[in-house]
Amino acid sequence: xxxxxxxxxxxxxxxxxxxxxxxxxxxxxxxxxxxxxxxxxxxxxxxxxxxxxxxxxxxxxxxxxxxxxxxxxxxxxxxxxxxxxxxxxxxxxxxxxxxxxxxxxxxxxxxxxxxxxxxxxxxxxxxxxxxxxxxxxxxxxxxxxxxxxxxxxxxxxxxxxxxxxxxxxxxxxxxxxxxxxxxxxxxxxxxxxxxxxxxxxxxxxxxxxxxxxxxxxxxxxxxxxxxxxxxxxxxxxxxxx
Amino acid sequence: xxxxxxxxxxxxxxxxxxxxxxxxxxxxxxxxxxxxxxxxxxxxxxxxxxxxxxxxxxxxxxxxxxxxxxxxxxxxxxxxxxxxxxxxxxxxxxxxxxxxxxxxxxxxxxxxxxxxxxxxxxxxxxxxxxxxxxxxxxxxxxxxxxxxxxxxxxxxxxxxxxxxxxxxxxxxxxxxxxxxxxxxxxxxxxxxxxxxxxxxxxxxxxxxxxxxxxxxxxxxxxxxxxxxxxxxxxxxxxxxxxxxxxxxxxxxxxxxxxxxxxxxxxxxxxx
Ligand SMILES: Nc1ncnc2c1ncn2[C@@H]1O[C@H](COP(=O)(O)OP(=O)(O)O)[C@@H](O)[C@H]1O
Ligand SMILES: [Mg+2]
Numbered sequence: 001x002x003x004x005x006x007x008x009x010x011x012x013x014x015x016x017x018x019x020x021x022x023x024x025x026x027x028x029x030x031x032x033x034x035x036x037x038x039x040x041x042x043x044x045x046x047x048x049x050x051x052x053x054x055x056x057x058x059x060x061x062x063x064x065x066x067x068x069x070x071x072x073x074x075x076x077x078x079x080x081x082x083x084x085x086x087x088x089x090x091x092x093x094x095x096x097x098x099x100x101x102x103x104x105x106x107x108x109x110x111x112x113x114x115x116x117x118x119x120x121x122x123x124x125x126x127x128x129x130x131x132x133x134x135x136x137x138x139x140x141x142x143x144x145x146x147x148x149x150x151x152x153x154x155x156x157x158x159x160x161x162x163x164x165x166x167x168x169x170x171x172x173x174x175x176x177x178x179x180x181x182x183x184x185x186x187x188x189x190x191x192x193x194x195x196x197x198x199x200x201x202x203x204x205x206x207x208x209x210x211x212x213x214x215x216x217x218x219x220x221x222x223x224x225x226x227x228x229x230x231x232x233x234x235x236x237x238x239x240x241x
Numbered sequence: 242x243x244x245x246x247x248x249x250x251x252x253x254x255x256x257x258x259x260x261x262x263x264x265x266x267x268x269x270x271x272x273x274x275x276x277x278x279x280x281x282x283x284x285x286x287x288x289x290x291x292x293x294x295x296x297x298x299x300x301x302x303x304x305x306x307x308x309x310x311x312x313x314x315x316x317x318x319x320x321x322x323x324x325x326x327x328x329x330x331x332x333x334x335x336x337x338x339x340x341x342x343x344x345x346x347x348x349x350x351x352x353x354x355x356x357x358x359x360x361x362x363x364x365x366x367x368x369x370x371x372x373x374x375x376x377x378x379x380x381x382x383x384x385x386x387x388x389x390x391x392x393x394x395x396x397x398x399x400x401x402x403x404x405x406x407x408x409x410x411x412x413x414x415x416x417x418x419x420x421x422x423x424x425x426x427x428x429x430x431x432x433x434x435x436x437x438x439x440x441x442x443x444x445x446x447x448x449x450x451x452x453x454x455x456x457x458x459x460x461x462x463x464x465x466x467x468x469x470x471x472x473x474x475x476x477x478x479x480x481x482x483x484x485x486x487x488x489x490x491x492x493x494x495x496x497x498x499x500x501x502x503x504x505x506x507x508x509x510x511x512x
Contacts, residue, residue: 141352141411144303145366145418146342148334155369159356236355236398 004202020198027194038115046123071121126168130161163235170227262311273477286468345420353399360395385413405436
């Protein structure tokens with residue numbers, strides 16, 4: 001048993017055991033990876049979902065409305081538990097039905113799917129709103145030159161909606177980083193669980209949870225700056241400012 | 242509707258033939274059987290008060306709107322409406338796109354793409370639709386930009402340009418497709434008065450080159466000077482049609498006289 005009581009803060013935060021610094025950084029890295037993966041998955045779902053809601057058939061639109069309504073109405077913790085335990089079951093059910101063998105779904109992969117599905121619902125709405133704000137004439141100009149719907153979507157709609165979507169999407173990224181903390185309930189040692197373990201073992205609750213808070217704050221600070229730069233780069237009027 | 246061949250128009254078959262086209266939005270019949278022939282090299286001015294169906298007519302011609310009923314013959318391709326069966330698209334999508342690439346449209350609100358430089362705006366469709374190489378598209382874009390006096394602004398983004406410059410850019414973008422017909426929908430209506438002239442000048446030069454054009458405009462003096470034929474649309478029907486002198490001179494149509502007199506006087510001082 002390590003005697004944490006007599007260790008200095010520096011020793012407690014050392015990168016190698018008995019210090020907990022390494023475990024915290026590892027947790028942070030896992031958090032960022034799951035958040036990043038989930039966010040990207042969410043963006044893909046968001047783009048497809050927005051396209052489906054705006055120009056899909058009635059069935060597509062109804063299905064998407066179900067998806068976004070449910071995800072946004074149910075508390076994220078419940079969703080995480082449901083998807084976390086449900087997704088591997090469903091996936092294996094599907095694989096078995098199709099005659100494939102079962103797969104082990106890692107906590108990491110399941111975490112990305114959870115965050116991605118939640119993010120996707122919100123991203124769908126953010127992107128749909130941004131697309132609707134594009135003047136119709138800009139798309140008609142593309143159609144009038146013989147561009148197909150897909151080409152127009154890829155070359156005109158997506159870049160033209162970015163300035164309008166980035167504030168909302170940057171917000172979603174911050175939510176993604178924070179939502180990873182909910183994965184602690186399923187035993188995934190992301191930053192929050194790592195710091196709780198450190199706190200529990202050392203009894204230095206304030207120190208370790210405070211450090212976790214500071215790390216989240218730091219991530220948010222850096223992210224805000226990056227998104228602001230990105231927003232400036234894709235917003236026509238501000239590009240040369 | 243009889244279409245007498247006019248000053249500049251030539252050739253036996255019209256490039257565009259609109260035959261008894263109807264268009265309804267819900268219960269609202271906006272075009273009530275319109276027929277227009279445009280011959281190669283001809284400039285047609287489409288006039289009429291707001292809401293008379295001018296934009297709808299123009300948009301039917303490049304199929305941004307689907308006519309409810311009637312026939313379109315666009316560059317030798319005949320399309321009869323309504324289409325038989327439950328087909329939603331009036332013609333094969335690919336054919337439709339190929340057709341549209343040959344009919345350029347210039348809009349009232351320019352509709353340049355805000356996320357691209359002027360040059361990129363002009364290169365876009367030639368590269369993506371006509372499959373030209375970047376180098377070729379760039380050379381041509383620069384040539385068209387010089388042509389409309391915007392070469393120096395080729396790297397500018399649309400929202401840093403004046404309305405007149407944006408519209409000239411939009412015309413360059415249309416021309417870069419080497420279209421066989423140019424459709425203009427009130428190209429100067431969104432412009433401050435002092436910027437109207439520069440855009441009309443560009444369009445006038447195109448007319449002098451013998452391009453086939455249909456121009457929806459409220460600039461009556463310009464229409465009188467540039468058009469070979471003027472068509473007056475009123476509440477979805479052609480109320481008068483003919484040489485500019487004939488249409489703008491004393492006419493038999495009360496509605497046209499009313500339109501000319503009240504809304505947009507034929508005023509030498511204007512534009
Ligand atoms: N997409 C549409 N849906 C419903 N009504 C429309 C639509 N487009 C045009 N209209 C109606 O058709 C009529 C003619 O419009 P338009 O062709 O734009 O006239 P103009 O260009 O001569 O001003 C107007 O009453 C307008 O409200
Ligand atoms: Mg109009």
